Amino acid sequence: MSKPPVIVPCQWLAERLDAPEIVVVDCRFDLSDPQAGRRAYETGHIPGAVYFDLEQDLSAPVQKPGPRHPLPDMDRFVEKLEAAGIGEGVTVVCYDGQQGMVAARLWWMLRYLGHDAVCVLDGGFQAWCEAGLPVTAEVPARPPRRFVPRVRPEMAVSMADVQRMVQERSGVLVDARAPERYRGEVEPLDPVAGHIPGARNLPWMGNLDASGRWRNPKELAERFAALKRQEPVVMYCGSGVSACVNVLAMAHAGFEPLPRLYVGSWSEWCSVAGNPVAKVDTGKGA
Numbered sequence: 001m002s003k004p005p006v007i008v009p010c011q012w013l014a015e016r017l018d019a020p021e022i023v024v025v026d027c028r029f030d031l032s033d034p035q036a037g038r039r040a041y042e043t044g045h046i047p048g049a050v051y052f053d054l055e056q057d058l059s060a061p062v063q064k065p066g067p068r069h070p071l072p073d074m075d076r077f078v079e080k081l082e083a084a085g086i087g088e089g090v091t092v093v094c095y096d097g098q099q100g101m102v103a104a105r106l107w108w109m110l111r112y113l114g115h116d117a118v119c120v121l122d123g124g125f126q127a128w129c130e131a132g133l134p135v136t137a138e139v140p141a142r143p144p145r146r147f148v149p150r151v152r153p154e155m156a157v158s159m160a161d162v163q164r165m166v167q168e169r170s171g172v173l174v175d176a177r178a179p180e181r182y183r184g185e186v187e188p189l190d191p192v193a194g195h196i197p198g199a200r201n202l203p204w205m206g207n208l209d210a211s212g213r214w215r216n217p218k219e220l221a222e223r224f225a226a227l228k229r230q231e232p233v234v235m236y237c238g239s240g241v242s243a244c245v246n247v248l249a250m251a252h253a254g255f256e257p258l259p260r261l262y263v264g265s266w267s268e269w270c271s272v273a274g275n276p277v278a279k280v281d282t283g284k285g286a
Contacts, residue, residue: 004091004119006107006252007214010131013093013121017047017086023086023142024049024093027058027102028125031189040097043136046128049095050084050142053194054102054241058109067083067264068239069105071156074113078147086115087145095121095128099205100213104244108261114150120248122211157234157260159268159275165234165275166197172230174259176237176246177189177266184279189238194277196236204237204245220253233259239267 005012016022026049030036041051052058054181057080059069083177086092092110094103103120110118121128129135165171175182175195182201187193195201206223209215215223227233237243240263247258269275 003117004093006119006248007122008093008119009122010128010133013046013128013170014131014133021083021090021151022048022093023090024095025084025096025103025106026051027054027106029054029096029098029102037097037102039058040125042105046095046125046139047134047136047138048140048142050140052080052084052106054105058105064253065268065269069241069263069267071109071240071253071263073218074151077109078113078149081143081147083112083142085142085145086110087147090117090145090254091119092118093121094118095124097125098212099208100124100243100248101204101242101245104248105241107248108155108244112152112155113147115147116248123211126212128148135172149238155258155260156202157232157262159262159264159272162196162234162269163275165232169198170269171232171234172227173262174227174233174235174243174246175199175201175266176204176235177201178203178205178244181238184277190267190270192277194270195266196269197276197278199236200276204242204249207249209246214249214252217253220249222257224253227259228255231257235259235267236262236269238265239265240265 024046026041026045028037028040060072093107096102100120107118180186182195184194235243235246
């Protein structure tokens, strides 16, 4: 099978659902109720889909101080991929119920491990159901495959890399969080409000239209046009999840090279004493 588009419509998947070289992964997850995604999967999912949990499979346990969603132990993650039947010659289709936020994290992780045959379902599980396509509660038993990781360390940056960018005022940092969190007006998840000094704000939800579908490549190319000739570009968010949506959107728009990901993101940055914090003065209360 040829390399799939970055974003695929429901009909594309429906036509290939029975193909042995397609593995569908359900990534639904609710940060406020960590078991909700698995319960939703067990209630009903796309036929043949396996379930990957954001915190159990796509992240390592939290170490404090530190990021909220650090990358998992890669040996264990590879075992999870192999048990799901993901390996050479397999195309992975990821979906969730969070406008692609968690699916994008899996998309990024697979590419980080050198597996480019991966795409995200446009509109996720909601779009699949709205299209009247089949849903099942049956949990599949897929034959395992061997997965050979080819790690691309250049796709990620460390906190030390970001500290150097801030000190040298080099490259471009892009914060994918909601504007009010970037400005430092509110912070519902982390102990400190604000953003990394020098970062600009391009919220991840801006890659989607009002229906939760992905904007077309031309619109996304215009959204990220100011980053085209900047290097390096580093994306971050709260914990290295929603920033993957911006990376995915730039891939959908045809950008090369893609931005790097600061996996630790704000949750790591603000947990370390001495890291500078910036806020935007909106004049409220003056």
